[in-house]
Amino acid sequence: MNKLRSGQLFAMLLVSAAFSILCQTSAYTIEGILGAAIAAAVQILLCLPMLLLYRRSFSFSAYTRKHWLLPLCFVAYALIRGGISFVQLQGTASELSLPISGKFVAAALIALVCLYTASLGIHTLARSSTLIFGILLATLAVMLLGAIPKAEPQNLSLSPEDTIWNGFLRSIRNADELPLLFLLLDFTKSKQTRSIFQIFAGKFLLVTYLSLLGMAVLGNRMAQAEHPFFAVISVSQPLSTQRADALYLLVFVMLCVLRITLFTVLAAHLLKLTFPKLRYASSICLGLMLCISWAASRLSVSGIWHIIVLCILVLLIPMGFLLAQKRRGGAAA
Numbered sequence: 001m002n003k004l005r006s007g008q009l010f011a012m013l014l015v016s017a018a019f020s021i022l023c024q025t026s027a028y029t030i031e032g033i034l035g036a037a038i039a040a041a042v043q044i045l046l047c048l049p050m051l052l053l054y055r056r057s058f059s060f061s062a063y064t065r066k067h068w069l070l071p072l073c074f075v076a077y078a079l080i081r082g083g084i085s086f087v088q089l090q091g092t093a094s095e096l097s098l099p100i101s102g103k104f105v106a107a108a109l110i111a112l113v114c115l116y117t118a119s120l121g122i123h124t125l126a127r128s129s130t131l132i133f134g135i136l137l138a139t140l141a142v143m144l145l146g147a148i149p150k151a152e153p154q155n156l157s158l159s160p161e162d163t164i165w166n167g168f169l170r171s172i173r174n175a176d177e178l179p180l181l182f183l184l185l186d187f188t189k190s191k192q193t194r195s196i197f198q199i200f201a202g203k204f205l206l207v208t209y210l211s212l213l214g215m216a217v218l219g220n221r222m223a224q225a226e227h228p229f230f231a232v233i234s235v236s237q238p239l240s241t242q243r244a245d246a247l248y249l250l251v252f253v254m255l256c257v258l259r260i261t262l263f264t265v266l267a268a269h270l271l272k273l274t275f276p277k278l279r280y281a282s283s284i285c286l287g288l289m290l291c292i293s294w295a296a297s298r299l300s301v302s303g304i305w306h307i308i309v310l311c312i313l314v315l316l317i318p319m320g321f322l323l324a325q326k327r328r329g330g331a332a333a
Helices: 006-022 030-055 060-064 069-091 103-119 122-150 164-173 177-187 192-224 228-235 245-274 281-296 303-332
Strands: none
Touching: 006 069, 006 122, 006 177, 006 192, 006 245, 030 164, 030 177, 030 192, 030 303, 060 069, 060 177, 060 245, 069 103, 069 177, 069 245, 069 281, 069 303, 103 122, 103 245, 103 281, 122 192, 122 228, 122 245, 164 303, 177 192, 177 245, 177 303, 192 228, 245 281
16 A cells, blocks of 8 residues: 555545535434534544554554454454445435436445446545545535525524434444544554544534534424435525536535445455455455445444444554553563
8 A cells, every 4th residue: 555645644534424424314403513522522532542553663554464353353344334335325315316226226336436446546545535525625615605595593503302412422423434544544654643633623523514504504494304414405506597416416426435445445455465365355345345235224233333343443452552562562671
């Protein structure tokens, strides 16, 4: 893998997180914003062990060449979260004017695009992420222009149906950036601390922006919105003579492709290091993701399990590596 700049790391992970944020099915609330703020602070704290570990010259790639169990755990995580991303795509299919019929067909076509983008490598994906991030910002500006005439500031109020705790759990359950960050820090040697703050601050600002805009525009209609983001853009059109649906659809698909490609590239990278003779790793990963998406669409799993897995992967494991380094240092002394 090529080395990544801190700005590319920020853009990749924020764009990946943006896809999950746009797919949110819970109503936008003030409590959700406060919960997201607490979640951002907690996620930054969870990054401290991995940050300290990499500052001590740790390399996950080097570890993967000698061990297979832990890397395969990260591969499994990437495949499962990639499969769930396909489920999120299928769940929003009714909100999108896709030129194809069938949720699984749409997922299969996206998988083909991801297979091509994965073949270009992580460096190309990183460069593309900065461009997609810029397009996302432009789209949010267009969304604001369409929302201003319809926004009613009096709609910004506390919700009796939500709590700060629920908002916190929603943000933590979708904190895929943490395991991805643990893997990607191996390829980003400069300005790591600044990148971590930027990623989670950017994620919080995006949640805040969409929540405030959504509450102001939708008001009482928020309760009937299955996907608040798509409900907002359906009524927030910047031009009276032409809808901006094509722009929103384009951005949403690009976010989806980048997110699934990122999971694919990292999973394939670890598989190749673990099994050097393995061929078609990206194809295998995407095929498994589609199978997982089919199973996940028929099962209901509590989000608490994802939080437990996150704590193991990004807190206990880095702390275990730190302890092992300390013991080796003590033994050498």
